[in-house]
Amino acid sequence: MHSARSNNLSCHYDDEGDVLPWAEGSNFSPKFNSIFFHETSCRGGLNSRQACSIESAARAHPRRQIYVLFSGPITKLVYQRSCIAKLRLLPNINFARVHIEEYANNTPLDALVASEEFKESKWRIEHTSDILRYLTLEVKSTYRPDLFIHNGPGAMTRVLYQMCNKSDPNEWSANTCQGLEVYGPEYFYPLYYTRNNEYFKAGTLRDVTNAYTHHLWNKITYNTTIEKDSPYDKMAQKLCPLIYEMYGDEFGT
Template sequence: MFLIKVLKKYRKIILIVFLIVFSCIIITLTDFLPDFYFIHWNDLENLSCHHTDAEDVLPSAEDMEFPSTIFFHETSCKGGLDSRQACAVESAARAHPYWDINVLFTAPATEKSLKKSTYLLKELNNIRFYRINVIQYSKGTPLEAFVARGALNRTKWRISHASDVLRYLTLFKWGGVYLDLDVVVARPLYSLSRNWAARENEYSVAAGAMAFSKDNVGRYIAEAAIRDIKRNYRGDVWGHNGPGVITRVLKKICSSGDVSKMSAVTCKGFEVYGPEYFYPVEWQRALVYFEPGELSNTGSYGYHVWNHFTQHFRVVNGSPFDSLARKYCPIVYKVYSKDFV
C-alpha cells in the first residue's frame, strides 16, 4: 500500500524521468534527430567542427570537379596534417607527379594550422587541399538523408567512422583512388587495375587503399558500397563501416565468398590484391615498423602503418618507418626533424 501511495504521489516526476531517459536512448541510438553535438564520448571525438566555417582558408570541394585521382580524408578537428599524415601525402605526390593529390578536410583549416603542411606545396605542385562540409558534400547522393540526420555523430569512433563513410562517398561522387593517411606510398599505382582493393588477411578485404573508376565495374561497386552503408551502418563496431563494407559487397558479387580466392576473374572485373601490396605487416605486428630493424617485404606498393594502433610509438632511427620516411617523404622528414613522430 505504501509503495502504491508513493507511486501515485510522484507519478508525474516518474513519468518525466522516464520520458527523458527514453528520449536520450532514441536520440543516441537512432537517426531520429540530427547532430546532437553535446552527446559525445570524449572531447577528442567531438566533431562539431565539421559544421562550422570559422576562419576557414580552404576552397570548398563542393565547387570542384575532380578527374580520377588520389584522395585523402582528414576527419579530425585539427585542421592540418601531422608529420605521419604529411608523409603519406608527400609519398603519394612523389610517386604520381601527373596526378592531383587531393586532401579533403572536414574541419576548418587556418593559416596557422596548415603552416607545416604547406611546405609540401613548395616543391610538389600536384597537392591540393580542400574543405568539405559533410552535409553539403552528401547532398544529391543516396547518403544525403543518412548524413543530414546525424548518423555520423552516433558512434564511439566519430573520427574513424566519418572517414570510413566519406571514403566511399568520395569514390561514389568522383571515382579515383582512396588512400588512408597512414599509408606510405612506395611505388606508382599506375600499373594496377582500374578497380581494386587489397586483402588485409584471408578473412577481410581492407579499405585503407582502394580504387573505383567511373566505368561500369567501378560504378557498380561504388553504388553497392553506398547501399551497404545505408542498410548496415553501425556505430558500435570498429571496422564495420570501413573494411566491413567492401568485404560484404564483394562476398555478394564474387562467385566465391572465400576472400582468399577473390580476384578480377571471380569478382566481375574488380581486382582484389594480396596483403603484400599494401599490408605486408598485419596490425597485430604493427610495432615492427617502429623498432630497429628491416622489413622482409620491400616490394609493396604502399605500407599501411596502422596508425590507430601505433600513434603513440615514436619513430626511432633505424626503424622501418624511419627508413620509409627518409626515402619516400624527404621534405616532411626534413621539415619535422626531431618532431617527426
C-alpha cells in the same frame, strides 16, 4: 586520417578564418583517377606522419592529382607556415574544405548526416570518415539501394563472391574473377597488426619484398616512438624527403 580520439567535431560547422576553397563549389572537379585523403579531426592541420603519407602518394603517382580534404577550417597561418606549405610545393597536391552537410546534400546519405543519431555517435570521427569516403566516391550517382546492402569490407567480399568462379578466396585472381586482380595482404599490409612494432624499432623488415604500400596500424601506433634507422624512419627519408627534412628529429612525434 585521424589520430588521438576526440569526439568534439564542432569545427565541422565552423568557417571562421578558413582559407581553403570549398569542395562543394563548381570549381571543384577532380579527375576520375585522383587520390583522396580526408582529415576529419579538429586538429586544424596535419601532423608529420599524415603529411608524409600525402607527400609519398604524390611522389609515387606524379601523373595523378592528390586531394587533401579537411572537415574543419585551416587558417592562413597554418596554410602558409606549417607542413601544408611544404606539401604545396608539389604540383599535384591540392587542398579543399568539406562542409559535410552541404557535401551530403541531395545524396542518399543526407538524412543520416542531419540526424541526431549521427551527431551524438560515440564514434563520430570514424563514422564521419566513412561517410565522407562514400560521398567522395560519388555515392550520389552510383548507389543502388536495391543491390547494395553491405558496407565496409563486406561490400567488396560480397561482390567478389558473385564475380569469381572460385569459392575459395585464396584462388581469386584476374583469371578467376573476370579480369579483376585480387591481391593478397603481402602487397598492401605485409605486417599483421601483431607485428606493428617492427616498423618502429631499429632494424630491417623481413617478408615485405612484394609490398606496394605499408599499413602502419595508426589506431594502435600513433603514440609509438619512431626510432632512428627503423623501417619507418628509412621509408620516410626516401618517400617523403620534404616533410622528413622539415621535422628532423621531431618527425613522427
